Amino acid sequence: MEKLSLDGEWLFKSDSDSEWLPALVPGDVHMDLLRNKKIDDPLYGTNAEKCRWIEEKIWMYKKIFNIDKNFIHKRVELVFNGLDLDGEIFLNGIKIGEHHNAFIPYSIDITGIIREGENELLVYLDVGKRRVKDKPLTKYGVGEDYYRIWMRKPQFVFGWDWGPYLPTCGIWRSVELNSYESFAIRDVYIRPTILGNKARLEIDVEMENITSEPFELDLSLSLKGDGEYGFGERFTLNPGINKKNYSLEVENPRLWFPQPLGEPYLYSFKATISDKAKELDSYKCNYGIREVKLIQEPMDEGESFIFSINGKEVFCKGADWVPADSLIANVSREKYKKLVELARSCNFNIFRVWGGGIYEDPYFYELCDRNGIMVWQDFMFACAPYPDDDSEFMEEVARETATIIKELRNHSSLVLWCGNNENQWIHYMGAWGGRDTRLYGTKIYDELLPGLVKELDPTRPYWPSSPYGGEDPNSELCGDRHAWQLSLQIDDPYERINYRLYSLDKGKFISEFGQLAPPLKRSLEEFTPEKELYLDSPTWKFHNNTAERGNIKAALERFFIPQEDLSLDEYLISGQMIQAEALKFALEHWKNRMFKTAGELFWMYSDCWGTTGGWTVVDYYLRKKPSYYYVRKAYEPVHISFKERDTYLDVIVTNEIYSPLTLDVEYGVRSFDGAVLLKGKGKLDLSDAGPVRVGEIDVSKVPGTYKNRSFVYAKLYYRGRCISLNRTFLVNFKELEIPAVKIVPVLSLIRDGEYQLKLWSNSFAWFVSIDCPDNVELSDNYFDIFPGEEYAVTLRAPGGIELGDISISSLNETVIRHHRV
Structure with missing residues (x-):
C-alpha cells in the first residue's frame, strides 16, 4: 500500500x-x-x-x-x-x-x-x-x-x-x-488473557482481496520486546473480506501497569501481508499486555467501584479531559505531549475523556499508553436527550460507535467505555420531562452501545453514564459520582463554596467535582485588552465561567479577605490559593477512604481558551496554576495527611503501591516563629495499599493564644529523605496572624541549563511564589517554608538565569497589608 x-x-x-x-x-x-x-x-x-x-x-x-x-x-x-x-x-x-x-x-x-x-x-x-x-x-x-x-x-x-x-x-x-495493489489489512484486534506466567494474545486480522481471484499470500505476526514472538503462514485470500484468528503465547510477559503500580511496558506489534517477500500492507502498534476488571461488590456502605489491572486494585487519580482548544483542529502534537507529560508529573494515572468533546487524536491515546495513564472513554453524548427514535440518527450512531471502538481498542490505557455524560442524572433531577417520562437516548446507552462493546471489545467494562448507579444516578452508595453539591447545586453562595463539606461525601468513585479560581496574571494578559484588565470588564465577563455566580467572591469573604479589599493581583493569587486548598482538602478526604472511595477525578484538567474563572489546574497557555502543585502533592503514591476527629487530628499515611516500605514519621504543631508546641515521631512498616493511621495530635493542648499563630505539620521519610510533607492550620485563613517574613535566596549552577534555588526563611512563609520567565521550568512552586528551614527548588533554564530574573513573594505580604498584627 x-x-x-x-x-x-x-x-x-x-x-x-x-x-x-x-x-x-x-x-x-x-x-x-x-x-x-x-x-x-x-x-x-x-x-x-x-x-x-x-x-x-x-x-x-x-x-x-x-x-x-x-x-x-x-x-x-x-x-x-x-x-x-x-x-x-x-x-x-x-x-x-x-x-x-x-x-x-x-x-x-x-x-x-x-x-x-x-x-x-x-x-x-x-x-x-x-x-x-x-x-x-x-x-x-x-x-x-x-x-x-x-x-x-x-x-x-x-x-x-x-x-x-x-x-x-x-x-x-x-x-x-x-493506493492498494490488490490487498489490504482492514483491521487488527488484539485480546489478551493472562494465565499465570504466560499471556495468550488472540489476534483477529481482517483483510481484503480487492481482486476477483483468490491469491496465495504470506501473513506474519510479530511481537517484539523482552524477547521476540511471532507466527507466519501462507494462506489463500479469497475475493472480498477475509477474517482470520491467530494465537500467540508470551512466556513471562512484561505487563502494562498504570502509575504507580509498575511500568507501562509496551511491546512492538506488527502484522504484515506479503507475496514473495514483497510487503503489500502492514499494521503496526505499540501494545501493552494487561487485563482490566471493574470490581463491584457489596461493602459496609453500599457497593464498591474499583478498577483492577492485572489483579491489582488501583486507586484512580486524575481529572476530566476536555478538548485542549475551542478550535479543535488547533491542538498540536506538541500540546498533547506537554499536557500528558504534565499530568504524569502531577502523579495522574487516569483521564476521563468527557462526552461533550471529541474522541481525541490517536496520538493522545499513544501518549497515555506510554505514560501509564488510564483512559475512561465517554461516548460523545452530553447533557441532553438524543433522538433514539430516529432510524437514520441511530444508524449513524451505530456506524460511529463501531468505528471508534475498532480505532481505540488496541490501546492498553483505555480501561472503560461509558455511554454519556450526565444524561440520566439530569433527567432524574427533572429535566426533559422528568424521571416519570421516557428519557430519549436510553436505547443508545442501554442497547446499542453495550451491544457493540460486547461484540467488538469484550475485554473492557461498559458503564451506561457518568454519574451512574442506584435509583439516584448520582448516589453515594454505588457507581460513580459527580460531587457538585458544592460549587454548583447549593443556592446560598456562602455555603456553596464551603469546601470543608467535602468531608461528608462518601461517594465510591468521584468522577467530577471542582473549585473555580481566577487566572494567572500573565495568562489574563494574553486574552484581555490592556484597558480591560480589571474585574468585571467586558472581556472579564465574556471569559468568565457562567456557573461562577459569585463563588470566588464568596470564598474570599468566607475564608480569607473580602474581594473589594483586594487589588487585582491580590485577588488573583488569593482566589488561586483557595482553589488549591479546596482541591487538596477534597482529594485528601477521599484518598483517606481508599478503597471505600476508589477514585478521585476533578473537573477539569486544562482549558480550551483563556478564562477569568476556571476549573483547571493547567490553563490554555500551558501554565501551571498553584492548584497544580497542590494536586501533585495530594496525588503522591505515598502521602501523609490529616483527618479531623473531635479535638484530634489523625495523621494518615496512604499507600498506593504494593511494595514493602519502612518509613519514619514526624508530626506536630509549631508556632510561626518556630517554637515547637507539640511533637510526635514514629516508624511505619507498609506492606499493602491503603490508608494507615500513624498518630494523632490533640489540638486542644495547643494554647489558645497560639491557635492563630501556629501550623500543624507532618513529614514522611524514606531512608532519611523526606518523601511527603503536609501542613494545615487550626483556624480559617482569615484568622491567621501571619508575621512578616525574610526569605533569603541562593542560586547555584548544578550543570549546564540546570540550577538550584535554595530559600531560607526566618519564620513561617506561606504560599511562596517563584515568578520566572516562561521558558524556565520549576520543580516546585507555591509552597510553604517552615521557620528556620531551607527549601530547595530546581530550575531548568536552557538559556541561563540569574537571581535578578526571579521574583519571590508570599501570602504573608497580603495578610500583613490587610490584617496587620
Missing part, C-alpha cells in the same frame, strides 16, 4: 465570495480566516461574538494536486480523517460522496476517477445547522437552542459554562490517498 498526504496548502472561500484564499489542512475556517486577516482572533477579548456570521455560510475548500501514474494501483481510496460537519466532496467535477459526522473518518473509493497528472478536489462544508434546522426538538423536551442533539460533532462548541459559543467548521484532521 502506498500513501500520499494531501495535507498542507489548500484554497478556500465562502459560497458568496469570488476570491480564493490560502488555507491550511488540517484546520478550521476560523483559523484560515484569521491567517488571512478576515477576522480577529476569536479567542481574544470578545471577538468570538463577532464570528457568528461564519456559521451561516457554506465554505468551499479546494486542492489541486498531481499524481504520478505509478501511484495508481488496483484501488485508490481518499480518506478524510475529520470533516466538520456536513460535507459534499467532488473529485475532478464528479460528486464522490457526502459526510455528516465530525468524529469518524470518511473513506471513498475513487478508483477510475483519480487520474494521472492534475486532479482537483473540492469540498463543500458547513457547521451542520442547515441540515437539522427543521428537526423536531419539543418532543424531546428541549428548546430550539438544542439543535446540537442532531449533530454528530463536538457538543461543547455550542457553548458550555467553561467555553465560548464557537461552532467549528473545516477539514479538521488529515487527508490522504491510499
Whole structure:
C-alpha cells in the first residue's frame, strides 16, 4: 500500500465570495480566516461574538494536486480523517460522496476517477445547522437552542459554562490517498488473557482481496520486546473480506501497569501481508499486555467501584479531559505531549475523556499508553436527550460507535467505555420531562452501545453514564459520582463554596467535582485588552465561567479577605490559593477512604481558551496554576495527611503501591516563629495499599493564644529523605496572624541549563511564589517554608538565569497589608 498526504496548502472561500484564499489542512475556517486577516482572533477579548456570521455560510475548500501514474494501483481510496460537519466532496467535477459526522473518518473509493497528472478536489462544508434546522426538538423536551442533539460533532462548541459559543467548521484532521495493489489489512484486534506466567494474545486480522481471484499470500505476526514472538503462514485470500484468528503465547510477559503500580511496558506489534517477500500492507502498534476488571461488590456502605489491572486494585487519580482548544483542529502534537507529560508529573494515572468533546487524536491515546495513564472513554453524548427514535440518527450512531471502538481498542490505557455524560442524572433531577417520562437516548446507552462493546471489545467494562448507579444516578452508595453539591447545586453562595463539606461525601468513585479560581496574571494578559484588565470588564465577563455566580467572591469573604479589599493581583493569587486548598482538602478526604472511595477525578484538567474563572489546574497557555502543585502533592503514591476527629487530628499515611516500605514519621504543631508546641515521631512498616493511621495530635493542648499563630505539620521519610510533607492550620485563613517574613535566596549552577534555588526563611512563609520567565521550568512552586528551614527548588533554564530574573513573594505580604498584627 502506498500513501500520499494531501495535507498542507489548500484554497478556500465562502459560497458568496469570488476570491480564493490560502488555507491550511488540517484546520478550521476560523483559523484560515484569521491567517488571512478576515477576522480577529476569536479567542481574544470578545471577538468570538463577532464570528457568528461564519456559521451561516457554506465554505468551499479546494486542492489541486498531481499524481504520478505509478501511484495508481488496483484501488485508490481518499480518506478524510475529520470533516466538520456536513460535507459534499467532488473529485475532478464528479460528486464522490457526502459526510455528516465530525468524529469518524470518511473513506471513498475513487478508483477510475483519480487520474494521472492534475486532479482537483473540492469540498463543500458547513457547521451542520442547515441540515437539522427543521428537526423536531419539543418532543424531546428541549428548546430550539438544542439543535446540537442532531449533530454528530463536538457538543461543547455550542457553548458550555467553561467555553465560548464557537461552532467549528473545516477539514479538521488529515487527508490522504491510499493506493492498494490488490490487498489490504482492514483491521487488527488484539485480546489478551493472562494465565499465570504466560499471556495468550488472540489476534483477529481482517483483510481484503480487492481482486476477483483468490491469491496465495504470506501473513506474519510479530511481537517484539523482552524477547521476540511471532507466527507466519501462507494462506489463500479469497475475493472480498477475509477474517482470520491467530494465537500467540508470551512466556513471562512484561505487563502494562498504570502509575504507580509498575511500568507501562509496551511491546512492538506488527502484522504484515506479503507475496514473495514483497510487503503489500502492514499494521503496526505499540501494545501493552494487561487485563482490566471493574470490581463491584457489596461493602459496609453500599457497593464498591474499583478498577483492577492485572489483579491489582488501583486507586484512580486524575481529572476530566476536555478538548485542549475551542478550535479543535488547533491542538498540536506538541500540546498533547506537554499536557500528558504534565499530568504524569502531577502523579495522574487516569483521564476521563468527557462526552461533550471529541474522541481525541490517536496520538493522545499513544501518549497515555506510554505514560501509564488510564483512559475512561465517554461516548460523545452530553447533557441532553438524543433522538433514539430516529432510524437514520441511530444508524449513524451505530456506524460511529463501531468505528471508534475498532480505532481505540488496541490501546492498553483505555480501561472503560461509558455511554454519556450526565444524561440520566439530569433527567432524574427533572429535566426533559422528568424521571416519570421516557428519557430519549436510553436505547443508545442501554442497547446499542453495550451491544457493540460486547461484540467488538469484550475485554473492557461498559458503564451506561457518568454519574451512574442506584435509583439516584448520582448516589453515594454505588457507581460513580459527580460531587457538585458544592460549587454548583447549593443556592446560598456562602455555603456553596464551603469546601470543608467535602468531608461528608462518601461517594465510591468521584468522577467530577471542582473549585473555580481566577487566572494567572500573565495568562489574563494574553486574552484581555490592556484597558480591560480589571474585574468585571467586558472581556472579564465574556471569559468568565457562567456557573461562577459569585463563588470566588464568596470564598474570599468566607475564608480569607473580602474581594473589594483586594487589588487585582491580590485577588488573583488569593482566589488561586483557595482553589488549591479546596482541591487538596477534597482529594485528601477521599484518598483517606481508599478503597471505600476508589477514585478521585476533578473537573477539569486544562482549558480550551483563556478564562477569568476556571476549573483547571493547567490553563490554555500551558501554565501551571498553584492548584497544580497542590494536586501533585495530594496525588503522591505515598502521602501523609490529616483527618479531623473531635479535638484530634489523625495523621494518615496512604499507600498506593504494593511494595514493602519502612518509613519514619514526624508530626506536630509549631508556632510561626518556630517554637515547637507539640511533637510526635514514629516508624511505619507498609506492606499493602491503603490508608494507615500513624498518630494523632490533640489540638486542644495547643494554647489558645497560639491557635492563630501556629501550623500543624507532618513529614514522611524514606531512608532519611523526606518523601511527603503536609501542613494545615487550626483556624480559617482569615484568622491567621501571619508575621512578616525574610526569605533569603541562593542560586547555584548544578550543570549546564540546570540550577538550584535554595530559600531560607526566618519564620513561617506561606504560599511562596517563584515568578520566572516562561521558558524556565520549576520543580516546585507555591509552597510553604517552615521557620528556620531551607527549601530547595530546581530550575531548568536552557538559556541561563540569574537571581535578578526571579521574583519571590508570599501570602504573608497580603495578610500583613490587610490584617496587620
